[in-house]
Each structure stands twice: as structure tokens, then as C-alpha cells.
Amino acid sequence: MSLTQSLIDFCGTMGFTSMTWQEGVMICISFVLIYLAVKKGFEPLLLLPIAFGMLLANLPMAGLNAEPVYEIVVDPVTGQHVHQLVDAGGLLYWLYRGVKLGIYPPLIFLGVGAMTDFGPLIANPRSILLGAAAQLGIFTTFIGALLLNFIPGITFTIPEAASIGIIGGADGPTAIYLTAKLAPHLLGPIAVAAYSYMALVPLIQPPIMRALTTKEEREIVMEQLRPVSKLERIVFPIMVTTVVSLVLPSAASLVGMLMLGNLLREAATIQSGLNRLMKTASGELMNIIVIFLGTTVGATAKGEVFLSPKTLAIIALGLAAFSMGTAGGVLFGKIMCKMTGGKVNPLIGSAGVSAVPMAARVSQKVGQEANPSNFLLMHAMGPNVAGVIGSAVAAGVLLSMCNF
Amino acid sequence: MSEVQQLTYGLIVTLVGMGIVFLVLIGLSFMLDALKLLSNKGKGEKKAEVVKIEKSEEPVEVVNVPEEDAGELIAVISAALAACMGSSSNLVIKTINRVEGNTPVWAKAGRQEQMYNRL
Numbered sequence: 323m324s325l326t327q328s329l330i331d332f333c334g335t336m337g338f339t340s341m342t343w344q345e346g347v348m349i350c351i352s353f354v355l356i357y358l359a360v361k362k363g364f365e366p367l368l369l370l371p372i373a374f375g376m377l378l379a380n381l382p383m384a385g386l387n388a389e390p391v392y393e394i395v396v397d398p399v400t401g402q403h404v405h406q407l408v409d410a411g412g413l414l415y416w417l418y419r420g421v422k423l424g425i426y427p428p429l430i431f432l433g434v435g436a437m438t439d440f441g442p443l444i445a446n447p448r449s450i451l452l453g454a455a456a457q458l459g460i461f462t463t464f465i466g467a468l469l470l471n472f473i474p475g476i477t478f479t480i481p482e483a484a485s486i487g488i489i490g491g492a493d494g495p496t497a498i499y500l501t502a503k504l505a506p507h508l509l510g511p512i513a514v515a516a517y518s519y520m521a522l523v524p525l526i527q528p529p530i531m532r533a534l535t536t537k538e539e540r541e542i543v544m545e546q547l548r549p550v551s552k553l554e555r556i557v558f559p560i561m562v563t564t565v566v567s568l569v570l571p572s573a574a575s576l577v578g579m580l581m582l583g584n585l586l587r588e589a590a591t592i593q594s595g596l597n598r599l600m601k602t603a604s605g606e607l608m609n610i611i612v613i614f615l616g617t618t619v620g621a622t623a624k625g626e627v628f629l630s631p632k633t634l635a636i637i638a639l640g641l642a643a644f645s646m647g648t649a650g651g652v653l654f655g656k657i658m659c660k661m662t663g664g665k666v667n668p669l670i671g672s673a674g675v676s677a678v679p680m681a682a683r684v685s686q687k688v689g690q691e692a693n694p695s696n697f698l699l700m701h702a703m704g705p706n707v708a709g710v711i712g713s714a715v716a717a718g719v720l721l722s723m724c725n726f
Numbered sequence: 727m728s729e730v731q732q733l734t735y736g737l738i739v740t741l742v743g744m745g746i747v748f749l750v751l752i753g754l755s756f757m758l759d760a761l762k763l764l765s766n767k768g769k770g771e772k773k774a775e776v777v778k779i780e781k782s783e784e785p786v787e788v789v790n791v792p793e794e795d796a797g798e799l800i801a802v803i804s805a806a807l808a809a810c811m812g813s814s815s816n817l818v819i820k821t822i823n824r825v826e827g828n829t830p831v832w833a834k835a836g837r838q839e840q841m842y843n844r845l
Contacts, residue, residue, distance in 0.1 A: 447758035454751040461740040468736040471729045480732055484739075553765045554758075561757055569750050683842070695829060699841055708751065715750050719743040 337382040344625025345380040351628075352377040352620075355514070364521035368494060368616045372513060375620025378414065387621055388412040418618040422506065426615040427499035428579040433608030434495070434710070435559070435583025436600050438678065442703040444554050445547040448658065449670065449701070453708025455654030456674025457716045459490030459647025463639050464720075476635055481505050484724040486636055489516045490643030491713030492523070492677040498619060499576060500717045504724060510623025511633040515640035523680045524687075526641070527648045527672050531688050534652045535668050539659060540692035542667040544701045552591065559585040566715060573718025577711065647675040651705065673702035676709035 333339055355373035359366040378386050390411030397404045420426040443450060464487030467478045478486065481504035488497045489512060497516045501509050519526065532540075559581035567574035583603050590596040655671025669689045673681040685702035727735070804819055811817065829837075 444758055444761070447755040447762070450751045450755045450758070451748070454748045457747050458744065461743055465733070465736050465740055468729075468733050471732060480727075480735060480739075483732075483736065551765045554761050557761055557765075558758070561761070562754060565754060565757065566750060570746065694834070697837075697841075711754075712747055712751060715747050716743060719746050720739070723739050723742065 335383070337384070341382045342625065344629050345382055346625075347629060348380040348623065348625040349377055352380070358518075365517045367612060368517050369514075369521070371613055371616025372517065372620035375414070375617035376510070376623045377620075378617070379621035379623065380625055384412075386412040386414040387418075387624075389415055414618055414621045417614050418621065420611075420614055421498065421502050421509070421618050424499055424502060424575065426611050427495035427502075428575045429611045430495040430608060430615065431576050431580040431714075432583040433604045433611070434678075435580040435585075436587045436604035438580075438584060438587075438707055438710070439703070440558055440584060440707055441550045441555065442547055442700050443707050444550045444558055446701070446704050448666075449704030450708040450711075451658070452651050452654055452671045452674040452705035453710075453712040454674070455671065456647045456651035456705070456709055457491065457712045458650030459492075459643045459645070459675060460487045460713065460716050460720075461490075462646045463487040463490050463643035466642055467635075467639055470635055470639075476631060478632075478635075479505075479726075480724050481726060482508060484720040485512055486639050487643065488512075488713070488717055488720065489519065489636075489640040490647045490675070491709075491716060492516070492520055492644060492647065492675040492681070493710060493713045494520065495615075496576060496676075496713050496717045498615065500721060503721060506622070507627055508632070508636065509619055510628050511636045512640075513619045514623070515637050519640050519644045520677050520680065523644070523675075523677050524684050526644050527681065527684045528688050530645055530648045531652055531669055531672050531684075534649060535656065537692055539656065539668050540689060541696065542659070542664060543693065543696050544665065544667055544670075544698065547700055552588070555588040556585065556592075559588070562711065566711070566718075570715060570718035570722070572721040573714050576714040576717065580710065580714065644675065648672045651675060667696075667698055667701070670698055670702040670705055674705040674709045674712070676706065676713055678706050678710060679703065681709070682706040 352373045355369060355376065358364040359369040359373060378384065388409065388411050390407065391409040392405040393408045394403050395406050396402070464483050467483035467486045468480070470476050471478060485497075485501040485505040485508055488500045491497060494513070494516055498509065498513055501512045505512075563574075563578050563581040566577045583600075586596055586600040586603055590600045651671035651674035652668050653671070654674075655666060655668030658666040658671075659668050667689060669685045673685045675681055682699055682702035682705075686697070686699040689696045689698040800819070800822065803822055804817065807819070808817055
């Protein structure tokens, strides 16, 4: 074999020669996302692994997403047909099993539960309703996606529309959990849209909040929250798990793990030995899962699937989902304000779209613009954590009604 | 399924979905009310006692001091006043009232920072 021939052969094994234009574009998009995560701080914890996964998946010939290959052979001894492993499959293929089988999102919820203080919600039970009202965004977007079917060229099936709607829950793990079960091929665009908009909550929400409320309403100072007893804190996760799982068994894995994490946190104040479990759930375990989840979700964004008009529609619908959720929460906040005779500041309603704790901070900030001595943060944390439960319940409904 | 059929089904899912979300969360909110009653049974009595003691011990000069350690607070405030006005003998304090909303800007900023750090 001559030197030239072997050089040509080597060139044939390089990625450059077999790269498609879609893969090239996707690699550029992944660079932009990495820039946004690192330099601009757009939810870097998840967007960075997602962007890098996107890069890995679109490298030609690297085969990180390759499925394992089995061959059926006749066993020489028994004469039966048996499987023989020919190729073990790529790294990302195996890590992705945790998303596909719905394992990672509930484990993330375990950590979220261990980090969340449900005290403000227990202290003001009515604020849980704001967490329900803000789920309006999920369902209006669901309808919106189905309406787009009337435009020729775009078709969304019902499971696809449901997965797009869940972006309005502003809750990454829930969106990934539902999409992996209903429309796994859309996981890439939906995860990117969900996490990007979550990072943009401080830009999306304030104009809507100001437009829907009067200055007097924004100035309302709320009563201080009552202290919550240890007993209440411990009974709460057990109660929520039992009630939600009995009504909606399909939401049990998400809500159950969220509440297990929270129970570990609250019980650790009594049994200090539990601190170890609480720390692992909210620390190392969660970090490991975030790396796996982010990378593999990003890796589903293959060029030929991602670069389609559907992705643009999903990005547009995602924005609508966040806006409608915010509007739903604020409008319900106004109703509560009227019914309580002006004791509830409607601004806390917008925190009902999960996005903990960003959405609550936005309520605090907009409230303080109107009345500098007002502190809404803890009041907004109630609807905020209720939104997590609310979007998990909504995901359960969609999962049981749209799974064809 | 045609587009119209899909949309009709979508509307049904929306109605049922919002209904279930509200039902579950309203249910939880009422259960939380019940929980509050249960766990605060013992505490309610205690609070009442504290209020009673405060009332009976109330000093003559002070009319309106919140439930903090009243004696200590009065001592601090009168000392500060005395230092400011440069007199210690003929100072009579009749009431101490809390004025809402005059926290200095730097204190607010500090408080905010504290809160954000904990989240």
C-alpha cells in the first residue's frame, strides 16, 4: 500500500469528510448555547451539559448515540437461537436509558424536594391555588399547538402538543419526564426551550405583571407569615404524596420522590442521622444526575430532527406558554385580592409558574419597584413551590389522557 | 383523527386537566387548614398567657411597645435619647411608637442580600 493511498484512507475515517450540513449547523448552535451558559449565565447548570451533549451527538462518525447491535446465531450445543452482542453501543445511548425509562427526572425531584422549604406554603394554604392557576399556560399552549395544525406544513399529534404545553410548567424535570414518555423525538427542542425561557423569566414576566395590575395593587403589603410547626412540616410531604398519588397514580413517581426528599429534609431536624441521606439527595446524587440528564437530553438534538419548522414552532409556543402561565397566576391573584378585601398582592401569582426561586424573586423585585418597603419574597415562595406540585399534577393528567 | 377532532379532544383534556389540577390543590389547601388546627391546639393557649403577662407588667410610661423584650428596649431607647439630647435627669418618655417604612436604604439592601443568599 502506497503512502498516498493510506493518507486517502485515513481522510475517509475523519469526521470532516462525512459531515452533513445539519450536523454543521447543530455544532454551531451548540457553540452559541455554550456561550450563553458560560458567559451569560443562562441556567448554566443544565444548559452547559445540554449544549455539550448536542455537540457530541452531532459529531459525525463518533457513534456516541449508537444502539447496541445483536446478532441472532444458532447455539452449536443446544441448537437454539440466541442473541450475541456484536457492538456494545455508544456511551450516550446507555446513559440515555435513564431519561427514556423515566428514572432521572424523579431523582432530580428527590434532590429538589430536599432543598425546598414548603414552610411558606403551609403557612398560607390559599397560596397553593395560585400554583394551580399558573398551570393555565400548559393547557392554553397545548390548544395552541393543536391550532397550528390548521396551518399547512405543520402537524402536531396530541402527544406532541401535550409535550410542548408542559413547557408552560416552567419545570425542567417535569417537562423532560413527560416528553420522554409522550414524544421522545422532540426532547431536544423542548428541553432547550424550557431551560432557556426559565433563564429569561426575569425578562418575560415583569411586563406582563405590570400590564395586568394597577399600581395600588402592586403596593399592597401582605401580613407576616405565621411560624410553622415541625409536626406540620413532617405531615405535609406524607399528606401530599398520599392525596396526589391516589387521585393521579401517573404523577406518583414525580410527586413521590419530591416529597421523599422533603421528608428527609424535615425529618433530619429530629433524627440527625438522616442528615446524611438529605445531603446526598440534594448534593452529590443530584449533581451526578444533572450531568447525565443534561448531556443525554442534549444528545437527542440530532441535526436532521432539530432543524425543522417544528422547532421554531416549539420555541414560539414555549414563550406563549410562559406568558400565559404568568398571566393566569396574576389574574387569579387579582381575584384573590378582591375576595380577601385587598390582603393579597396579585404579584405573587406570577410565581405560580414553578421556576423556583427565580419567579419568586421577580415578584419581590416588581413589588419593590412599586413600594420600596415591601417584601413579597416569602409570600411568593408559597405559590412558587405550589407550582412545582401543580405542574407535576398537570403532567400526570396529560400522561394519562394523551398517551396513545 | 382530523384537525377538528384533535382540537375537540384537546379542549376536553384542557377542561378535565385544569379541573383536576384545581381540585387536587384546593383539596390540599383545605387539608393544610385542618393540619394547622391540629398542630396549633396547644400553642394557642400559650400565646394567650404571654399576652396577659405583658399587660399586667406594663410600665406606666410605656403605652405602645410590641411583644419583644419591652424592658430592654425601653432602656436602650431612653439611653440613646439621653445621649443625643445631652441630658440625663429631666427626661420623661411617655410613649414609644414604631414608625413603619422608614428603614434606611442600606439596611434594606443588606436585608435583601441576606434573603437572596439563603435561596
